[in-house]
Amino acid sequence: MAGETVFVSGANGFIALHIISRLLNKGYNVIGSVRSQEKADDLYKKFQTDKSDPKFKIVIIEDLIKPGAFDDVLKNNKDIKYVLHTASPFKFGFTDDFDEGYRKPAVEGTINALKAIDKYGENVITTVVTSSFASVMNFDKLEDSSFIHNENVWNPIEWDQVKDQGKAYVASKKLAEKAAWDYVKEHNVKFNLNTVLPVYVFGPQLFDEDASLEKTNTSNQIIINLLKSDPNDTKFFKDTSGIGVDVRDVADFHILAFERGIKNQRLFAASETFTDQKLLNIINEYVPQLTGKIAKGSPSKAYTVNETGFSTQKSRDLLGDFEFISLKDQVVDTVNQALKQNK
Ligand code: NDP
Numbered sequence: 001m002a003g004e005t006v007f008v009s010g011a012n013g014f015i016a017l018h019i020i021s022r023l024l025n026k027g028y029n030v031i032g033s034v035r036s037q038e039k040a041d042d043l044y045k046k047f048q049t050d051k052s053d054p055k056f057k058i059v060i061i062e063d064l065i066k067p068g069a070f071d072d073v074l075k076n077n078k079d080i081k082y083v084l085h086t087a088s089p090f091k092f093g094f095t096d097d098f099d100e101g102y103r104k105p106a107v108e109g110t111i112n113a114l115k116a117i118d119k120y121g122e123n124v125i126t127t128v129v130t131s132s133f134a135s136v137m138n139f140d141k142l143e144d145s146s147f148i149h150n151e152n153v154w155n156p157i158e159w160d161q162v163k164d165q166g167k168a169y170v171a172s173k174k175l176a177e178k179a180a181w182d183y184v185k186e187h188n189v190k191f192n193l194n195t196v197l198p199v200y201v202f203g204p205q206l207f208d209e210d211a212s213l214e215k216t217n218t219s220n221q222i223i224i225n226l227l228k229s230d231p232n233d234t235k236f237f238k239d240t241s242g243i244g245v246d247v248r249d250v251a252d253f254h255i256l257a258f259e260r261g262i263k264n265q266r267l268f269a270a271s272e273t274f275t276d277q278k279l280l281n282i283i284n285e286y287v288p289q290l291t292g293k294i295a296k297g298s299p300s301k302a303y304t305v306n307e308t309g310f311s312t313q314k315s316r317d318l319l320g321d322f323e324f325i326s327l328k329d330q331v332v333d334t335v336n337q338a339l340k341q342n343k
Pocket of ligand 1 (some may be wrong): 009010011012013014015016034035039062063087088089090091105108130131132133134190197198199200201219236247
C-alpha cells in the first residue's frame with residue numbers, strides 16, 4: 001500500500017531496479033542497499049534524487065556475509081514492512097573460489113537477512129527472497145518435456161557435486177533457498193516468507209544507459225551475443241537453450257508476492273522456452289534494421305529440440321491470473337534498447 005516502506009537488497013541490480021521503480025511509482029517508500037557509496041551516488045543520480053528524499057533512501061552494506069550485515073538497516077528503520085532480498089552473485093569468470101564467490105554470499109547473505117528481520121524487524125509482514133529456476137531444475141530432465149518442473153520440484157544438487165562455476169551458481173541458489181525455508185521453520189518466525197523462482201530473465205534495462213553491446217547483465221548476454229553473430233553463419237544455433245521470462249514480470253512477482261498476502265509459497269516465474277535459434281528467428285523477423293547484419297542460422301530447426309517441461313499454473317493463480325510477457329516482446333525490447341544505445 002502507498003506510504004508503506006519496503007527494503008530491497010542489491011538495489012542496483014538488473015531486477016532490483018525494475019522492482020524499485022515500480023514500488024516508487026506505486027507510492028511506497030523504498031530503502032535500498034548497495035555495496036559502496038559510489039554505487040549509492042550513481043543510483044541517486046539515475047533516479048534523479050538525492051539522500052534528502054524521504055521516499056528513497058540508500059544504505060551501504062559492504063559485505064552481506066559479515067555476521068549482522070543487515071542488523072543496522074532493520075534496527076534503524078522500524079517502519080520496514082516488506083523485505084525483498086535480491087542481492088546474490090549472478091556473474092561468471094570472476095573467481096575460482098566457488099565457496100567464497102558463490103555459496104557464501106548466496107547462503108549466508110540470505111540467512112543474515114532473515115536473522116536481522118527475525119531479531120529487529122518487528123513490523124515486517126512478508127519477506128521475499130529472490131531464488132531461481134536453478135533451485136528447481138533437474139539437470140537430467142531438462143530435455144524431457146514429460147517431466148514438469150513446477151513449484152514443488154527441487155534441484156537435487158548438493159555442494160560436493162560442484163565442479164565448475166555454472167554448477168557453483170546453481171547449487172548456491174538452491175542451497176540459499178533451502179536454507180531460507182529451513183530457517184523460518186526452525187525459528188518459528190513471525191513474518192511470511194515467499195520465494196520467487198525466475199528462469200533466464202530477459203527484457204530491457206530500467207535505464208537506457210545500462211544497455212550496451214559491450215556490457216550487459218548476465219542473462220541478457222545470451223541475446224546480445226547473437227547480435228555479434230556472423231551474417232553468413234547457417235549452422236543451427238543451439239549452444240544456449242532454456243526458458244525465458246521478462247524482467248518486468250519478475251519485478252511484478254516480487255511485489256504481488258506481498259501485496260496479495262501470499263503466505264509461504266514458491267512463486268515460479270517462467271514464460272516460454274527458447275534456443276539461440278529461436279531468439280535469432282525472432283530478431284530476424286521483428287528487428288528489420290538487423291536484416292543481413294546477423295546470422296540467420298537454420299531457422300526451420302528452431303523447434304526441433306526437446307524442450308524443458310514446466311508449469312507455472314499454481315503461481316499464476318496465486319498472483320491472480322498473471323499473464324507473462326511473450327518471448328518475442330522480451331527479445332525485441334531488449335534488442336531495440338541495445339541498438340538505440342549503440343548508434
Ligand atoms: P545483477 O548482477 O544485476 O544484480 C545482482 C545484485 O546482487 C547486485 O546488486 C550486486 O551488487 C549484488 N551482489 C552480487 N554479489 C554480491 C555479493 N557478493 N555481495 C553483495 N551483493 C552482491 O543480477 P540480477 O538482477 O539478474 O539478479 C538478481 C537476483 O536474481 C539474484 O539473486 C539472482 O541469482 C537472481 N536470478 C537472476 C536471474 C537472471 O536471469 N537474471 C535468473 C534467476 C534468478 P554489485 O552490483 O555491487 O555486484
